[in-house]
Amino acid sequence: MTAAPAPRTASPSRATTTPDLSVVIPTHNRAASVRRTLEALAQQTYPAAHWEVVVVADGCADETVAMLHATASALPVRLRVHEQDGQGAGAARNAGAALASGATLVFLDDDMQPAPGFVAAHAAIHAGRPEQVALGPSWPVLPGRLDFFRIMLRAWWLDFFGALAQPGYRHTFRSLAAGNCSLPAAVFARLGGFDPAIRSSGGEDWEFGVRLIKADVPFAFAAKAQAQHHDETHLRRSLQRRRQEGQAEVVIGRRYPDLCPGLDLARIDTPPSRLDRRLRQLAFAAPATGDALARLSLALLDELERRRLRRPWRVLYGHLRDYWYWRGVADEVGSRAALAALLQGPAPADAGREIDVDLGAGLEAAEQRLDRERPAGVRLHVAGQPVGHLPAEPGAEPLRGVHLRSALATTLADRFLRVLAVQAATGASLSASWQPILSGASPSAGRQPVRSA
Amino acid sequence: MATAILDLDVERLPEAIEGLDRYATALALLRLQGTPCGQLRRPVVDGRVDVAQLRDEVIAAFGWSLARRRLQRQLGWEAPPSAAAGGLPSVTVAVCTRDRPLALAHCLEALERLPDDGQELLVIDNCPSRPDSRHVVARHPRVRYVVEPRLGLDCARNRALQEARHDVVAFADDDTAPDPGWLRGLRPNFADPLVMCVTGLTMPLELETDAQEWFERYSPFGRGFERLVLDSSNVGPAHANRAGAGANMAIRRTALTAVGPFDEALDAGTPTRSGGDTDYFMRLLAAGYRIVYDPAALSWHRHRQTWADLRSAQYGYGVGVYAAWTRNLIVEGELGVLKAALGWLRYVQLPTLLRSLLRRSGRTPLDLLLAELRGCAMGPVAYLRTRASLHGRASSAV
Numbered sequence: 040m041t042a043a044p045a046p047r048t049a050s051p052s053r054a055t056t057t058p059d060l061s062v063v064i065p066t067h068n069r070a071a072s073v074r075r076t077l078e079a080l081a082q083q084t085y086p087a088a089h090w091e092v093v094v095v096a097d098g099c100a101d102e103t104v105a106m107l108h109a110t111a112s113a114l115p116v117r118l119r120v121h122e123q124d125g126q127g128a129g130a131a132r133n134a135g136a137a138l139a140s141g142a143t144l145v146f147l148d149d150d151m152q153p154a155p156g157f158v159a160a161h162a163a164i165h166a167g168r169p170e171q172v173a174l175g176p177s178w179p180v181l182p183g184r185l186d187f188f189r190i191m192l193r194a195w196w197l198d199f200f201g202a203l204a205q206p207g208y209r210h211t212f213r214s215l216a217a218g219n220c221s222l223p224a225a226v227f228a229r230l231g232g233f234d235p236a237i238r239s240s241g242g243e244d245w246e247f248g249v250r251l252i253k254a255d256v257p258f259a260f261a262a263k264a265q266a267q268h269h270d271e272t273h274l275r276r277s278l279q280r281r282r283q284e285g286q287a288e289v290v291i292g293r294r295y296p297d298l299c300p301g302l303d304l305a306r307i308d309t310p311p312s313r314l315d316r317r318l319r320q321l322a323f324a325a326p327a328t329g330d331a332l333a334r335l336s337l338a339l340l341d342e343l344e345r346r347r348l349r350r351p352w353r354v355l356y357g358h359l360r361d362y363w364y365w366r367g368v369a370d371e372v373g374s375r376a377a378l379a380a381l382l383q384g385p386a387p388a389d390a391g392r393e394i395d396v397d398l399g400a401g402l403e404a405a406e407q408r409l410d411r412e413r414p415a416g417v418r419l420h421v422a423g424q425p426v427g428h429l430p431a432e433p434g435a436e437p438l439r440g441v442h443l444r445s446a447l448a449t450t451l452a453d454r455f456l457r458v459l460a461v462q463a464a465t466g467a468s469l470s471a472s473w474q475p476i477l478s479g480a481s482p483s484a485g486r487q488p489v490r491s492a
Numbered sequence: 493m494a495t496a497i498l499d500l501d502v503e504r505l506p507e508a509i510e511g512l513d514r515y516a517t518a519l520a521l522l523r524l525q526g527t528p529c530g531q532l533r534r535p536v537v538d539g540r541v542d543v544a545q546l547r548d549e550v551i552a553a554f555g556w557s558l559a560r561r562r563l564q565r566q567l568g569w570e571a572p573p574s575a576a577a578g579g580l581p582s583v584t585v586a587v588c589t590r591d592r593p594l595a596l597a598h599c600l601e602a603l604e605r606l607p608d609d610g611q612e613l614l615v616i617d618n619c620p621s622r623p624d625s626r627h628v629v630a631r632h633p634r635v636r637y638v639v640e641p642r643l644g645l646d647c648a649r650n651r652a653l654q655e656a657r658h659d660v661v662a663f664a665d666d667d668t669a670p671d672p673g674w675l676r677g678l679r680p681n682f683a684d685p686l687v688m689c690v691t692g693l694t695m696p697l698e699l700e701t702d703a704q705e706w707f708e709r710y711s712p713f714g715r716g717f718e719r720l721v722l723d724s725s726n727v728g729p730a731h732a733n734r735a736g737a738g739a740n741m742a743i744r745r746t747a748l749t750a751v752g753p754f755d756e757a758l759d760a761g762t763p764t765r766s767g768g769d770t771d772y773f774m775r776l777l778a779a780g781y782r783i784v785y786d787p788a789a790l791s792w793h794r795h796r797q798t799w800a801d802l803r804s805a806q807y808g809y810g811v812g813v814y815a816a817w818t819r820n821l822i823v824e825g826e827l828g829v830l831k832a833a834l835g836w837l838r839y840v841q842l843p844t845l846l847r848s849l850l851r852r853s854g855r856t857p858l859d860l861l862l863a864e865l866r867g868c869a870m871g872p873v874a875y876l877r878t879r880a881s882l883h884g885r886a887s888s889a890v
Contacts (some may be wrong), residue, residue: 178685184779185779185780189780190724190779190780191725191780193686193780194686194723194725194780197684197685197686201684345825346825346827347778347824347825347826347827347828348827348828349724349728349828350728353725402567444567444568444569445569447563447567448563448564448567448569449569452560452563452564453556453560455563456556456559456560456563472566473566475562475566476559476562476563476566477559
């Protein structure tokens with residue numbers, strides 16, 4: 040590494056009153072992209088006196104810094120620019136947060152184009168509310184005719200945010216996509232910010248997500264804090280990222296052994312197919328051979344795409360993704376023996392508290408109890424008869440009442456109906472709220488049912 | 493003998509169903525709270541359907557799914573479609589028609605019964621030879637009338653996409669009668685930005701003749717009573733007709749920029765006879781978009797009444813499927829088409845043909861099958877010729 044130039048910070052424009060919100064943007068050699076982000080920030084509906092922008096140019100060798108200084112005057116809000124040598128996104132966000140003067144921090148990536156109501160939405164969701172992390176949806180914008188990979192990528196992002204938006208979604212540390220999120224600066228400082236030692240993509244926000252969940256900071260979906268995400272990821276880069284995810288999961292597993300059962304790491308001995316088993320062996324024992332095979336497979340993927348053969352393409356891509364994940368794991372952990380030792384490490388002291396809840400008294404009572412007690416898991420009954428189990432999940436937020444509703448309506452519906460029916464038949468006293476479900480089709484006359492006669 | 497069509501709410505079954513003296517059987521559409529949830533066929537004896545038996549059948553066949561729906565309703569959890577980036581789009585209803593004023597009149601009456609959610613009503617009169625359709629539309633002041641002079645259903649569809657003032661165009665065939673809840677069933681599915689097309693359940697408006705019975709049995713428009721979300725991860729584009737049919741479909745207008753217009757060498761009014769909808773579904777799936785089939789979007793279709801019309805429709809269906817496949821093979825390079833064509837032949841067409849030749853019970857009339865097969869054989873030729881002549885016309889016009 041070269042010697043770091045001394046960090047320079049400039050505040051070229053408009054010092055007004057102290058802003059109550061700071062948008063922090065880390066960027067690395069993407070002048071055109073970050074300019075687009077700033078142009079979108081110039082169109083915000085939120086009053087300019089109340090917020091500021093901090094851009095951290097992390098190891099930029101292109102014209103980013105010059106562009107930033109030239110753009111500052113066109114922005115209606117204060118723009119602060121901080122330069123540092125390349126230290127990674129986590130460190131850049133920390134540096135930005137240290138400079139920011141707002142009580143609320145909004146982290147925004149340099150490939151985002153926020154909607155005009157973006158800043159206002161992030162500000163509103165924290166105003167007068169208890170501490171929480173707000174996650175905004177970043178809708179992928181992928182121009183032109185998409186290849187198979189980018190079709191998959193677009194659907195993946197849409198489904199990711201679609202799931203977060205569901206009222207009964209149970210957040211995990213993986214919900215934290217740092218490209219569009221906000222939280223009180225006090226919470227960020229208390230938790231110590233992102234871990235700058237995790238350089239790999241995706242790892243630093245997951246690790247921060249773990250600490251937020253462990254500190255019981257609730258996650259909220261900010262539906263109106265929308266941005267368009269000009270995602271330039273392509274097939275080859277996605278496989279590199281998968282390797283970095285493997286590395287990151289080892290770091291997380293080492294640091295938080297209680298999360299190991301929920302990481303992909305834990306599935307080392309249950310590969311989806313025999314081929315995957317062989318590939319995992321190669322990733323640990325003969326990476327040179329594995330890498331050569333992977334390179335050949337990439338050429339084959341291109342050929343399958345040319346012939347528009349989706350299913351074989353998807354199967355092969357799945358194998359490649361699996362290979363590169365384990366390649367990343369092997370990078371970080373060294374050997375299968377070391378991985379086994381990591382997985383068999385000291386049993387987690389606290390798997391999370393589980394409680395028993397009887398649904399016979401109605402949904403509201405059960406929901407209130409979950410909202411009050413926030414257990415890690417719950418066993419559900421009706422008059423002593425088991426209905427189902429929402430288990431403690433490593434890395435997931437404690438349960439809330441709304442999780443109960445979504446589980447009863449979907450995964451537990453069949454079992455719950457059976458139990459209700461049995462209870463009703465045996466004359467158990469049930470809450471009035473369950474009665475309409477059990478009452479059968481009741482005849483009533485009057486309506487002319489015949490369409491054509 | 494004919495089949496009576498019933499429309500029943502399972503929570504309010506009538507005490508008696510009588511006066512069906514002309515019918516041998518009854519086909520009942522079952523709804524829960526207005527939403528279609530299943531169908532049943534029951535015998536008609538002395539003009540009556542035994543309601544007690546009907547109720548038993550309803551409980552046996554649908555008791556479980558009804559209980560689930562009641563539970564979800566009680567929980568306030570009516571399967572929310574995936575999260576929207578914005579609100580729901582507004583809708584233009586378009587009816588593409590050609591020289592069928594009577595059918596059009598019925599269709600427009602049904603459309604006037606839809607609750608007003610701000611939808612625009614649009615009639616595209618395709619290359620009319622008489623002014624009758626214009627006169628029909630004149631009786632409906634809310635309906636906008638546009639003539640598309642170039643002959644072909646896909647030309648009319650493209651015109652509708654251009655003319656529409658709203659973001660989604662819901663197409664209703666002129667021989668359909670959309671149910672009052674039709675648009676409210678279609679629209680929520682567009683909350684997912686990847687959904688470019690939504691199709692609905694199409695039930696028979698009447699089954700009065702053998703031809704109508706066989707159409708419903710052999711190639712029904714309906715795709716069942718469960719909502720389906722299709723994309724290229726769960727259905728190959730070559731199988732796109734699983735999504736439903738153009739008689740009851742809505743398209744997001746941005747599809748025009750995403751995959752281009754309907755192929756004007758396809759569908760009614762051209763030698764390819766049909767397939768414009770199927771081809772469009774294929775292209776949307778291939779480009780990574782989603783198509784939702786939602787039975788809540790209910791419409792009623794008057795099937796062809798005469799056997800000659802049915803046979804001709806079956807021939808046209810065969811031509812259209814193969815024409816659309818031909819297009820996707822040569823223009824889009826979709827090799828999966830070959831596999832789909834072989835699969836249809838081997839697992840559906842040949843076994844059906846065999847049963848028919850062996851005179852097995854429940855066999856399909858041979859002439860229908862042969863008409864379809866002849867159509868399939870004609871499909872590629874019809875497409876290539878029509879395409880060539882369109883190109884010729886386009887270049888001579890320059």
